[in-house]
Amino acid sequence: MKLSILYFSKNGHTKEMAEVIASGMKSVQGIEVGIFDLEHIDDEFLAESKAVVFGTPTYYANTCWQIKKWFDESRNYKLEGKIGSVFATADYAQGGADTAILTIINHLMVKGMLVYSGGSALGQPFIHLGAVALKENFEQSKPMFEVFGQRIASKAIELFASKEL
Numbered sequence: 018m019k020l021s022i023l024y025f026s027k028n029g030h031t032k033e034m035a036e037v038i039a040s041g042m043k044s045v046q047g048i049e050v051g052i053f054d055l056e057h058i059d060d061e062f063l064a065e066s067k068a069v070v071f072g073t074p075t076y077y078a079n080t081c082w083q084i085k086k087w088f089d090e091s092r093n094y095k096l097e098g099k100i101g102s103v104f105a106t107a108d109y110a111q112g113g114a115d116t117a118i119l120t121i122i123n124h125l126m127v128k129g130m131l132v133y134s135g136g137s138a139l140g141q142p143f144i145h146l147g148a149v150a151l152k153e154n155f156e157q158s159k160p161m162f163e164v165f166g167q168r169i170a171s172k173a174i175e176l177f178a179s180k181e182l
């Protein structure tokens with residue numbers, strides 16, 4: 018089963034975390050992951066993906082404009098019925114990463130995606146709206162991002178695997 022991660026990253030932090038999420042996803046049997054920056058999306062792979070994770074740096078306590086622009090021009094990308102999840106990187110805990118995530122979740126809803134974070138239902142690590150990595154504990158956040166990827170992949174298998182048979 019294919020899963021995609023789409024991100025924008027100017028300085029590499031968001032890209033690095035996309036790769037950690039991918040590694041978590043790949044720990045689930047039968048999962049193939051495509052990681053794409055917004056400029057180099059494999060449209061066919063994305064169309065076949067059962068879940069799409071979006072990653073953004075936090076800009077001015079919100080998503081970066083590059084992600085917003087992508088959604089505004091995404092008319093030809095059919096994302097409905099796919100799982101949609103979000104993560105963000107930020108410099109500061111009070112810097113607005115949750116708002117960045119929620120802005121993207123708004124867009125996922127408009128696209129008809131099935132928004133999923135795992136929530137608190139799965140216990141530790143608690144991931145409420147989406148995974149967040151801050152500058153001050155960037156490296157320590159990686160195991161949580163790995164689990165985030167695992168949870169999304171497991172949910173995709175649970176929801177979609179039998180339909181592929």
Ligand SMILES: Cc1cc2nc3c(=O)[nH]c(=O)nc-3n(C[C@H](O)[C@H](O)[C@H](O)COP(=O)(O)O)c2cc1C
Pocket residue numbers: 025026027028029030031032073074075076077078079106107108109110111112113114
């Ligand atoms: C234009 C701009 C605005 C930013 N605004 C915020 C902000 O509001 N809050 C915050 O915590 N970090 C802010 N940052 C820091 C980035 O979110 C953070 O360094 C992020 O990890 C960068 O991701 P990247 O390395 O993938 O580009 C800003 C950075 C830039 C360049």
